[in-house]
Structures are given as structure tokens and as C-alpha cells.
Amino acid sequence: MSKEIERKFLVANLPDLSKAKKAVVRQGYLTAPDDSTELRLRQKNDAYFLTLKGVGGLVRVEREAEITADQFETFWPETEGRRVEKIRYTAQLQDGLVFELDVFAGDLAPLCLVEVEFTSQDQATRYVPPDWFGTDVTDDTRYKNKTMAINGVPD
Template identity: 75%
Template sequence: MSLEIERKFLVATMPDLSQTRKAFVRQGYLTHPDDSTELRLRQKNDQYFMTLKGGGDIARVEREAEISGTQFEIFWPETEGRRVEKERYTGLLPDGRTFELDVFLGSLSSLCLVEIEFNSEEAARAYSPPDWFGADVTEDKRYKNKTLAINGIPN
């Protein structure tokens, strides 16, 4: 079983992104908004994926398979009304951890989130983020991408 262990934060101050890798991401959700399990389509630059994510906050089951652009386009229309677009910046923190900073586009354009993945829940819970990270929204379901795709930016 593949397990994703991560924490998610708002961005208080934009860091220097000059040493990061940038990708354009669009993703849409095939599952019903009330389902605890997510089935997601994602395009990341010129790669395409289908991902299943289980319920949970810090730790969730995650299974992902690369699919063709043709397969992506077959299912993409079914995600209408449940989509996000963003620019993802992947970089390294001074402690050697990798961060993924998402700058959302379209109706979510005022939102920026940063995520860090961990090897254990203990490490995730013990983590002290750098100053440019804002509020911890890991357990706030309003900031899950699926919820943002359906409901927009939380009030």
C-alpha cells in the first residue's frame, strides 16, 4: 500500500523561487463531492496521471498510474465543475526537505499553498516550518484540492 504523509500550509510570504522547477498543473475530480475517496485526473506539463486518494488528513492512501494524453482527454469532460489549475514550484528547503508550492490560477488565483511530504506521521507532526510558511491547513478539509475545485476559496 502506498501512503502519502504530508502537511499543508498557507504561504505567508512568497519565497525566492528562482532555484525551483516550475510545472503547469490542471486536475479534475471524477468522484462525487461527498465521496471520502478521490479519483483524480492530473496533467503536469506533458504527463498525465490518474490518482486514487483515500480519506485522511496527514496520512492517506495514494495510488497513481501514468496514463496517455488520449486517455486523459476521454475522461476529462467528466470533471466539469470540479477542476483546479495551478503553477507548481518544487524546491529544496535549507534542511534538505523538498517543498511543493502551488500558485493557483483562475477563480482561485489569490491562493498559494505549500506542502511537505514525510516518511512518518511522527516526523510530520514534529516538523517546524520556516517563517515563510503561514497557517497549517493540513487538517482543514476546505483546503483539499477537491474541495477547492468544487467550492472555491474558503471564507
């Protein structure tokens, strides 16, 4: 079973992103707002994915399959009202871990969130983030992309 172990933070100050990889992302959710499992369509530059994410904060099930552009476009209309647009910057931190920083567009602008994935739950709980990271929102369900796609930026 594929598991994702990650922590998510608000961004206190944007770092230098000049060496980061940049991807334009649009994603929409096929599952109902009250469904605890997420079924997501994602376009990341010219690649398309169908992703299932289970319940959880720090650790949760994640399964992903690449799909064709035609398959993506077939289901995309069903995500109306449950969509997110963002620019994702990916780079390495000084400690060797990789961060993914999302700069949201549309109704979620100017929100910025940063995520770091880990190989173990112990590594995740011991992690000390750099100064430019803000509040840890890993367990705050208001900052899940699906929740924000439906409800907007948390108050």
C-alpha cells in the same frame, strides 16, 4: 499499500522561486462531491496521471498511475465543474526536505499553498516550518484541492 504523509500550509510570504522547478498543472475530479475517496485526473506539463486518494489529513492512501494524453482527454470532460489550475514550484528547503508550492489560477487565484511530504508520521508532527510558511491547514478539509475545485477559495 502506498501512503502519503504530508502537511499543508498557507503561504505567508512567497520565497525566492528562481531555482525551483516549475510545472503547469490542471487537474479534475471524477468522483462525486460527497464521495470521501478522490479519483483525480492530472496533467503536469506533458505528463498525465490518474490518482486515487483515500480519506485523511496528515496520512492517507495514495495510488497513482501514469496514463496517456488520449486516456486523459477521454475522461477530462467528466470533471467539468470540479477542476483546479495552478503553477507548482518544487524545491528543497534548508533542512533537506522538498516543498511543493502551488500558486492557484482561475477562480482560486491568488491562493498559495505549500506542502511538505515526510517519511514518517513522527517526522511530520515534529516538523517546524520555515518563517515563510503560514497557517497549517493539513486537517482543514476546506483546503483540499477537490473541495476547492467544487466550492472555491475558503472564506
